[in-house]
Amino acid sequence: MDEGRADVAPVPLPLTPILGRDREVEAARALLTTQRLVTVVGAGGCGKTRLAIEIVGVVTDVVFVDMAPITEPEHVLPTIARALGLREAGAQPVSTTLLRHLLDRRVLLLLDNLEHLPDAAAGITDLLSRCPAVRVLATSRSPLRVPGEQVLQVDPLPVPDLRAPVGPDDLSTCPSVALFVARVGAVQPDFTLTAQNARAVAEICCALDGLPLAIELAAAQVRPLGLSEVLARTTEQFYTVQVPSRMAPDRHRSLANAVAWSVALLDDRAITLFRRLSVFAGGWTAHAAQQVCGEPGDDVLPALATLVEHSLVDAVHSATTVRYRMLETLRRYSAGMARDAGDQEVVRLRHADWCRSLGSRVSAMEGADETAALDAAEAELDNIRAALDNCGQTGISAGLRLAADLYYLWDIRGYLTEGREHLRRLLDRHDTASDPVAHWWALQSLGLLLLWQDEHGAARAALGAAAALAEEHGNAGGWAWCAGNVAISHFMLGDVDEVVPLAERGLEIARAVGETMPLRRATCGLGLVRWAQGRRDEAVELLEENARLNRTSVWGSGKSSYFLGWIAYLDHDLDGAGDRFRTGAAAFEKVGDHRSLPDCLDGSGCVAVARGEHPEALRHFARAAALRERAGSRRNAYLRSHCDPAEARARTALADTPSPGVTPREYEVARLIAEGFTNRRIGHRLGISERTAERHVENLRGKLGVHSRAQVAAWVSGTQSTPSRSAAGITDGDHRPPAMY
CATH class of the missing domain: 3.40.50.2300 (Response regulator)
Structure with a gap:
């Protein structure tokens, strides 16, 4: 794995040793030496993910991909691409980028939680057929049922034979007992297996059928309840707690019961939080839990800590933050509780509001908050997808605004196709009259995403419709914004003559309105048109004005610096060009814009060549x-x-x-x-x-x-090769502009 290795999704680090799985680990590692698709299959709660992590522990170049938050099979390959640090910055589909990237690379993909995506199997098979050095280790409750798949069945841990002696020595080698004792010992260090407690421990493990998740939930209760009470709660006659309706008959009953009584031990606030947390997809922060699941004046942190203590929620620590997540088995259980309690819709609406607050930060894109806003939204992308997918008919306008507000995320962070899909789907369902502003905002966002993927006909149609809607409703600034974007499209294709009147009128209206955003786009659009016309001085004046307007925007300043860098380069001002390209590159690096960053690096490469600094130039070209x-x-x-x-x-x-x-x-x-x-x-x-x-x-x-x-x-x-005499450098009088934005 080369460039971008730091962006590759790492395998989660296990916090505890795996117990009782030596045979399965050895068998899986042996299979992976000869088979390219191995699926770890087992019931919910049997420890498939933990086993898979252990299997790949000795393997290099492993990429972990959590499929639990993914709901559509067409998102599987793009999700794998993202886990590999790949982005989407142009017309090429990200799935094609993925296949090209993996064509000759030796990589092991750990695809976790695939059971709900059976239609994704074809895409995975196609990837394996095209990329001969790629291997896949998947986890699922059922086989993928594709050619070449090798299934590794994972059963619950072996349990003691209660008909035989059950003293400490007899149980010392039993995997389920070892797991129970280890987990109790983690919170109660003086706990050991003795002649007095051995029988109770054996009966608990048998009652839970050796399911690792059920055993861990039971072990978490020993310290507060004592071993005898835990034993009592694992007997069938204890279960008066109703198992929520979504725990289907084919689920392992022992696990359902273990979850049920673990929840029954919680206080009301923790129970409420547990069921409400099911609204999150892919995890959450304590702040998000407070906003979505809390009540005014009620701090959810103590209840969240209780859920972690009871092993119902995992806390995942990074260098700067703590995120929380639920195992998918527990999340499904808590979702059923939310349905049964009748507060699922209320929490979903709160979750949607929280996602919209993330989108609002992104749409502002001003100053020091730009990178933080993009980072926050990208970290919660699974939650944002859930909000966009689950907005009912009454929430279409709000969903449309969210998708449009996230334009800079779709563009800068390389989700062009996904952004288009969300916008088109919601626009098709939206009544324009109900919220014309949201409809305009979505149309122009869609037009820009189409533009960056070179679909200029569709882009101009969307931008034209947005301009017409803005004019109909008296949104002069919105019309000027769209006019500037249409001008950029014509500039990109070199057909600027017919767009000159539109670009000039756009700037005139933007100046009359006096709003910063329309002025930014109008000065840029007409500035690029003037450059393409060969009217250099007018272009420079407009683009320098654009740079002044962009001073409060890191990303906007990067764009202005890029264009002015080329003007300086073509004017033989190498120092000025170098400064401009470095400023642009630093801005794009800061906000994570990998579509624009290579263009600045190429500019720096050209400056280095003109200076005779050839090694430096090749470093810039290579990184671009x-x-x-x-x-x-x-x-x-x-x-x-x-x-x-x-x-x-x-x-x-x-x-x-x-x-x-x-x-x-x-x-x-x-x-x-x-x-x-x-x-x-x-x-x-x-x-x-x-x-x-x-x-x-x-x-x-x-x-x-x-x-x-x-x-x-x-x-x-x-x-x-032998270079041509003009191979490079600056051609006098060549002031044609760079066809990008």
């Missing part, structure tokens, strides 16, 4: 290429016209000084990469193993300072 490869994007036509020859010039200048340490064998491998060979084909051609070929490729990447096979191929091409 690596980011684009992970986002499924490419240089636009303008950047290709300037950066391709500049990069070739830099490579040629360094070709006479071979990269240090590249061995003859590695150079052979590099040439085969340039010819399009996979690692497997390289191995066959050179008579080496695929793994050895893979090591050569990784060594080349490190020695050349590049991050992709395409860059290795470009290096080979550079060592073999």
Whole structure:
């Protein structure tokens, strides 16, 4: 795993050792040496996730993907892509980026909780068929039932034979007893297995059928209740607590009962919180729990701590925050409690309001809060998806506003297709007359997302409809905003002549309205049009005004700096261009905009080439290429016209000084990469193993300072080619603008 490894979803670190699963761990690891799809299958509560984490503990290049919050099979591959740190920054579907990324990489994907997504199996099979070095370890309550699947059945832990002697020595090797004793000992360190308590412990484990989750819930009660009371509560005659309706007959009855009496031991506030927390998808923070599940003047933190203490909620600590989550089995149980209690709809509406507050922060996008707002929304994306998917007919307008408010998240953080899907689905259900402002906001957000994926016809249609709606309802600023966006579309395709009157009128109206947002977009739109017309001085004046308007926006300042950087570069002002490109890159890095960041890096590369700093230039070009490869994007036509020859010039200048340490064998491998060979084909051609070929490729990447096979191929091409006389640099009088925004 190379560029972006820090963005890869890590395997959760277990807090406790696994007990009684040595045989299953050994069997699974053996299977993964020969099989590419292994599914760990077992009932809810039997410990599939914990077992899977243990299985991959000795494996490198593992990526963990939690599928529990995913509700639609078409989101499975994009979710895997996200776990690998991949983004979506252009027209290429993220699923294609995923397949290309994994084509020649050795990766083990741990796909957890797949049982509710049976239709996703085809996509997983397709991925495996196209990516020969990828393996999948899945967990599910049932097999995926696809060709090549190897099922590993996981049963509950073995329990004692109550017909035999049950002294401490007799029970010392029983896995279910060992788990119970270990978990009790974690909260009651003086607890040990003795002749006096051995029988009670054995009966508890038998009553719970050896189910690890049920045993852990029971063990959590020993300290407050005592062993004899816990034993009493695990007998069938105790269960007067009604099991909620969603605990279907085919669920393991012992687990249902264990959850039921664990909940029955809670006070009313903790019970209320437990059932309300089921509204969250993918986890929550204490602050979110307070907003969604609490009542005025009621602090939920003590109740939340009680749920953690009773093993009904997990606290997941990171360097700066604590997030909470429920095992999916427990979440389903608590959701049933919420339905039975009749407060599910009230909590859902609160949850939707909380999600809208996240969206409102994103839509503001001003100052120091920009990155924090995007980070907060992205951290809660599973919850946002749930809110958008579950808004009823009466909540369509609110859902539409949320989807539109999140425009900057969809764009900057690379969720272009998902944002479009939410907006289109909600627009189709929305009555324009009921909330024309929400409808306008959604249409223009949809238009922009279409624009960045090069669907200009559809983008202009959506922006045109938004402009018409704004005009109909007297929203002059909204009309000017849309006019500026249409101008940008024409600029991107180079057909600016017909849009000049619209861009000029947009700026005129924006100035009359005097609002910052329409002025930002109108000055940018007309500034780019003037640049494309060759009216440099007017373009500079408008884009500098745009930069002043963007001073309070980190992301907006980055955009302004990028355009002004190219003007400085074409004016031979290399110091000014370098400063502008660095400022833009820093802004995009800060907010996490990997669609715009590579363009600034390319600009910095061109500046370095013009200065004769060829190694520095190649570092910029290499990082830009690596980011684009992970986002499924490419240089636009303008950047290709300037950066391709500049990069070739830099490579040629360094070709006479071979990269240090590249061995003859590695150079052979590099040439085969340039010819399009996979690692497997390289191995066959050179008579080496695929793994050895893979090591050569990784060594080349490190020695050349590049991050992709395409860059290795470009290096080979550079060592073999002769540059043209104009290969690079700045062409006098060439003030054509870069076709991006």
